Amino acid sequence: xxxxxxxxxxxxxxxxxxxxxxxxxxxxxxxxxxxxxxxxxxxxxxxxxxxxxxxxxxxxxxxxxxxxxxxxxxxxxxxxxxxxxxxxxxxxxxxxxxxxxxxxxxxxxxxxxxxxxxxxxxxxxxxxxxxxxxxxxxxxxxxxxxxxxxxxxxxxxxxxxxxxxxxxxxxxxxxxxxxxxxxxxxxxxxxxxxxxxxxxxxxxxxxxxxxxxxxxxxxxxxxxxxxxx
Amino acid sequence: xxxxxxxxxxxxxxxxxxxxxxxxxxxxxxxxxxxxxxxxxxxxxxxxxxxxxxxxxxxxxxxxxxxxxxxxxxxxxxxxxxxxxxxxxxxxxxxxxxxxxxxxxxxxxxxxx
Numbered sequence: 001x002x003x004x005x006x007x008x009x010x011x012x013x014x015x016x017x018x019x020x021x022x023x024x025x026x027x028x029x030x031x032x033x034x035x036x037x038x039x040x041x042x043x044x045x046x047x048x049x050x051x052x053x054x055x056x057x058x059x060x061x062x063x064x065x066x067x068x069x070x071x072x073x074x075x076x077x078x079x080x081x082x083x084x085x086x087x088x089x090x091x092x093x094x095x096x097x098x099x100x101x102x103x104x105x106x107x108x109x110x111x112x113x114x115x116x117x118x119x120x121x122x123x124x125x126x127x128x129x130x131x132x133x134x135x136x137x138x139x140x141x142x143x144x145x146x147x148x149x150x151x152x153x154x155x156x157x158x159x160x161x162x163x164x165x166x167x168x169x170x171x172x173x174x175x176x177x178x179x180x181x182x183x184x185x186x187x188x189x190x191x192x193x194x195x196x197x198x199x200x201x202x203x204x205x206x207x208x209x210x211x212x213x214x215x216x217x218x219x220x221x222x223x224x225x226x227x228x229x
Numbered sequence: 230x231x232x233x234x235x236x237x238x239x240x241x242x243x244x245x246x247x248x249x250x251x252x253x254x255x256x257x258x259x260x261x262x263x264x265x266x267x268x269x270x271x272x273x274x275x276x277x278x279x280x281x282x283x284x285x286x287x288x289x290x291x292x293x294x295x296x297x298x299x300x301x302x303x304x305x306x307x308x309x310x311x312x313x314x315x316x317x318x319x320x321x322x323x324x325x326x327x328x329x330x331x332x333x334x335x336x337x338x339x340x341x342x
Contacts, residue, residue, distance in 0.1 A: 012256055015246055015337045021238055021260065022332060104231055135231035138267045138332070160312075164267035167326070193314075200300075200315040200323035 025139055028107035032114065032142025039119035042226040043127065045141050047165060048149035049158075050131030053175035055083045056209035057149060058126060062090040064215055067223070070123045074113045076105040076130040083128060093117070104135035107142055123226060133162040144229055145170040152176045152183060156190040163198040171203045173218065178208040232272040235332070236280050243337055247285050252339035255289040259336040265298040265311075265329035289338075298329030 020026060036043040046054050058073060072093040075083035078100065087094035095116055097109050110127055119125065127143060129136040148169040150158055153176055159166045166172065174191055188206055195202040205221070207214035239260070247255055262270050270293045277291045300309040302317035303325040309315060315324040 010253065010340045010342050013250065013252075013339055013341050015250060015339060017242075017246065017334045017337060019242075019334055020332060021235055021242070021334050024238060024241070102234070104234075106234070134267065138231065164265060167265070196314045196316070197312055198315070200325065 022139065025107045028111050029140035029142040032107055032111055033144075034142075035114060036119070036125060036142060036144065037229070039122070040229075041119050041122045041125045042145070042222070042229050043125045043141075043143045045127050045129060045136075045143035045146050046149065047129045047133075047136045047146065047169075048131065048173075049133050049151070049154055052131070052149040052151045052154065053173075053209055054128050054131070054149045055086050057173060057175060057207065058087055058092060058128065059090040060207075060209035060212060060215055061219065062087075062092050064212070064219060067219075069219070069223075070121060071126060072117055072119075072122050072124075073126040073128055074110065074117075075128040076109070078102075078130065099130055103130055103132050104139055105129050105141060106139050110141045124222065133158065133165045137162075137165040137168055145225060147171050147173060149173045149175050150191070152180055152186055152188075152191075156186060156194055159191070159194040159198045166195060166198045169199065171205060171218075171221070172199075174204055174206040176208060176210075177206045177213060178211050230272060230276075231267075232269060232276045233280070235268060235273060236276040239277070239334065240280060240284050240286060242334060243286055243289075244284065246337055247339055250339060250341055252285065252341050254340040255286045255337060256340060257290045257292060257336075257338040258286065258334070259292045259294065261294045261296055261331045261333040261335055263296040263298065263329035263331040265326065266332045268332055270295060294335070296328050296331050299327040300324040301327050 048054050073087050074095050074097050076097045076099055081096045084094040084096040097113050127141055146169045150172055205218040262268050281287055298311050302322050304322040305320050307317055307319055309324045
């Protein structure tokens with residue numbers, strides 16, 4: 001009731017909130033993060049365009065010689081189980097989060113999926129996001145690292161067109177480098193230049209999932225991150 | 230288009246605040262969106278128009294305050310324009326985003342009986 005003049009009108013009250021609009025998602029993401037940390041698992045949020053090679057990189061990691069790294073993964077997919085099927089065929093325990101029409105994963109979807117995994121004994125847990133360079137960028141899932149797969153065939157200016165995705169990345173996997181000789185002038189230097197304009201500290205790993213080139217540097221970096229985590 | 234899911238978070242949050250204050254209606258929402266936040270203010274407003282029907286916000290105006298994207302050197306303070314190499318030309322320190330990534334619910338004006 002209006003307190004000022006006794007007119008009987010309801011009162012209009014300004015309520016100050018000053019909080020992130022995605023604070024409910026952030027809360028669940030913190031819970032996921034605590035879960036990963038408790039089990040000493042390094043969690044990656046792997047993002048990138050459809051067809052950028054996210055699944056192929058994980059398959060290549062599973063076949064990489066040397067250290068036996070224990071990986072598990074969930075794959076966000078609008079309609080199919082195909083990515084998780086490929087990962088399971090490569091020996092990676094994997095499940096699908098079917099998002100229907102949703103264009104990104106959120107922390108709650110990942111939280112539900114985590115109930116199906118035993119994290120004990122794992123080294124890495126990869127959240128393979130829905131193929132999309134826009135929407136997944138703003139949702140914290142509880143990962144330790146954001147990684148973006150960018151393929152050489154997508155075009156050198158993709159980082160400039162989708163700056164938010166790359167700005168939030170801890171590392172960029174420049175994939176399909178075995179195709180560079182066929183791409184008429186496309187070169188790694190131009191990707192590096194574009195990334196330096198959207199990432200203050202760009203960390204780029206040129207790789208080929210097909211030939212295995214560059215995977216050693218990427219895996220060495222991941223191993224170091226895991227030890228420090 | 231994640232603007233729909235952001236509006237749905239917004240309406241849930243406003244609903245919770247309104248219940249806490251026993252509000253009978255909401256008159257105005259003020260949110261702040263940065264130019265580098267990855268959210269399109271126009272799409273967000275359109276999504277809000279669609280979703281507010283039948284909620285406490287049905288008659289509430291959505292006021293969007295836009296925030297510019299600004300980068301600077303954290304060491305010497307030099308401003309670095311969007312599109313430049315994000316490293317200070319003077320001291321080579323990696324730039325820092327000073328503003329522009331905000332997605333914030335600032336204020337709710339509600340009607341309390």
